[in-house]
Amino acid sequence: MPDERAAALAALAVEIEACRACPLGSQRTQSVPGEGSPNAELLLVGEAPGAHEDAAGRPFVGAAGKLLDLLLSLIGLQRPQVYVLNVVKCRPPENRDPEPTEIAACAGFLERQLALLQPVIIAPLGRHALRAFAPDAKISEAHGAPFQGATRQTPAGTTLFPLYHPAAALHNGALRPTLERDMGALARALPAARSTWRVARGGAGEASLSEIEAAAERDQLRLFESEAQ
């Protein structure tokens, strides 16, 4: 099952690289489909690739990526234990915000990635990524807690946990302690989120063997809980 999921994600990345469904496809250097553990409990979602990501074909590799790594380390995680991707897979020129038509053109890829990954927690990074899941939410109000309002695209049982974008903390140092506190809150929210996730897949006490095996394979966040206590 994990191998099948990894293969499906890899096949999707090949489709993304070949895609020219919106103008960004012919303007970028290479696509940035996302990367990480196919069994990650935590999925971090940015808005769109920047210049460094466009050159590397990998998400969050610049200064914001370094801060993201540091934030993950605060809760005992490393990048290969989570999954990181963007709402839009190709870099908008001059790092402008993606147009609604470009987001719409790329939405099918995000949808398929979410269906494959089925994460316990999705953490949209910043207001633009949050908008993809909760169009009316404000990051200044929603950050640092499980989102309680209506969401779209979020798989059944998955908890949406908005965070500020690491780049926002690079531009405004005052946000950094907030982001660090929010990461701790995310770690503390994991046990309840995991219960919700399991119940949505058949009940905590009635999980099928395959579900139990899948849960057992999700061992990458064991440190996550111990760090949070």
Ligand code: SF4
């Ligand atoms: S941004 Fe998405 S829809 Fe547009 S070309 Fe790239 S992969 Fe295709």
